[in-house]
Amino acid sequence: MDWSVQQIAKLAGTTSRTLRHYDEIGLLKPSRTGDNGYRYYGHAALVRLQRILLLRELGLGLPAIAEVLDHESDAEKALGRHLEWLRQEQDRLARQIDSVRRTLEAVKGGGEIMAEKMFDGFDHTRYQEEVEDRWGKDAYAKGDAWWRGMGAEEKDAWKQRSRQLGSDWIAAAQSGAAADSDEAQQLARRQVEWLRAIPGTPAAAHAAGSNGDIRGYVTGLGEMYVADPRFSANYGGESGAAFVRDALRIYAERHFQSGR
Amino acid sequence: MDWSVQQIAKLAGTTSRTLRHYDEIGLLKPSRTGDNGYRYYGHAALVRLQRILLLRELGLGLPAIAEVLDHESDAEKALGRHLEWLRQEQDRLARQIDSVRRTLEAVKGGGEIMAEKMFDGFDHTRYQEEVEDRWGKDAYAKGDAWWRGMGAEEKDAWKQRSRQLGSDWIAAAQSGAAADSDEAQQLARRQVEWLRAIPGTPAAAHAAGSNGDIRGYVTGLGEMYVADPRFSANYGGESGAAFVRDALRIYAERHFQSGR
DNA sequence: CTAAAGGTTAACGTTGCGTCAAGGTCAAGA
DNA sequence: TCTTGACCTTGACGCAACGTTAACCTTTAG
DSSP: OOBOHHHHHHHHTOOHHHHHHHHHTTSSOOSEEOTTSOEEBOHHHHHHHHHHHHHHHTTOOHHHHHHHHHSGGGHHHHHHHHHHHHHHHHHHHHHHHHHHHHHHHHHHHTOOTTOOOTTTTTOTTTTHHHHHHHHOHHHHHHHHHHHHTSOHHHHHHHHHHHHHHHHHHHHHHHTTOOTTSHHHHHHHHHHHHHHHTSTTSHHHHHHTTOOOOHHHHHHHHHHHHHHOHHHHHHTTHHHHHHHHHHHHHHHHHHHSOSOO | OOBOHHHHHHHHTOOHHHHHHHHHTTSSOOSEEOTTSOEEBOHHHHHHHHHHHHHHHTTOOHHHHHHHHHSGGGHHHHHHHHHHHHHHHHHHHHHHHHHHHHHHHHHHHTOOTTOOOTTTTTOTTTTHHHHHHHHOHHHHHHHHHHHHTSOHHHHHHHHHHHHHHHHHHHHHHHTTOOTTSHHHHHHHHHHHHHHHTSTTSHHHHHHTTOOOOHHHHHHHHHHHHHHOHHHHHHTTHHHHHHHHHHHHHHHHHHHSOSOO
């Protein structure tokens, strides 16, 4: 009472190629092999195959499935871990959808694809990797959660504040003020306060009494601004960006201990 | 004022390998290539790279990104399609999570991985492909939505009804009744009514007055039962499954026009 | 006897790079 | 000047899970 590849494939709802693949990687061996090389599957193989397919539909990888089936006891833990992973994926997707929606709206409205600029409410998608690299994995997560948790009015207010700060920087830069001038240092102070309002940043931690490397953070941020041509483009070319950077560096040197 | 691979990679928050990849597939060519073969990137390239990375974070594929960037006008449509796709993915994930959760609970409670059998509330994951193949893509979707939309009590009731039907079939098969006996035909009627309660099936459409191929559907379902050893195992071996199949076929022949 | 149906192994294609491997180039110190 | 060491280059394999030819036997039905 054995079945051929095609037969068992149809019974279980899969393809013969899949069965050969599973044979190849050792996940499911045929119960018997004919002299002609044909694969034959018996009852036990079918049951195992169905379990494999069930677990696969749940999204588990083949190695994970093998583990579950071979050490029956691990099933619970494996499924638990998998569930956790699925939930993270779900979160990621939700954020992505949100981003796409906003981008789509921006495109519909403005036109240009990359209309969102640096100060337009802290473009947190753009600097994700950089932020994570330099100031820890969860800094971005916190900032992101904070932003997503705001209502539309709050977001508008924040954007307004950001834009105001940005245009003041531009005005100062174009007026030819020096980076260590009072005007520039006042702007630097506002910028730092602005940063402090964003949870997850070292600036926020510093405001709360903790002592991260706020000096390095502020200085580094200035360098990021100069390095980013979108920023320079909006703030009067490289000279404008350099002005912001210098002002921030000087402010940081004057007001913060040298790191950690 | 050009940048080397490493430099531009850091500026944009990616790696040199990625840049070489993009060069290879023609997504982003260097602005200039040195006599030594070195790649150098200018301002325009950096802007394009940043757009690429932004779109990538939104989850678009590289070919799609190329299309968006090269035919600026398509951006809106491309993003719209992408959003749609993301939402479907989200749906899929949600269903998967639900399945994993239920399976996990079943494992915690009962133990055996594949405790869910055929009639245990219509195992809709198991026959997905088959159902889609034979009776259209959205039949499964409708049935699935219906099932997921039920409350726990409703589900329990449904399971109860299903189990009752199943055990009645078993009893009839084991009593040695003929497939065309009154008893068997009564069971067939109940089975068809049971099927009618599941939205998306041809049986449901038929109940609503539409005329899909309900005869083929009912008959085919019977064949599926026989082909499935899990079914036969639970219903008294192949003879029991054959009994069900025959009874259904006879019932279908007697009560439904021959298809479409 | 022949053709159709079904079986076999072998090997490339898919997605987006990470990761060696082997070897030029360039700026700077001994 | 020679030697590091850092950075550059072009291949080419690896990953996940099969789909899809390709080229070639075996079994089965007519």
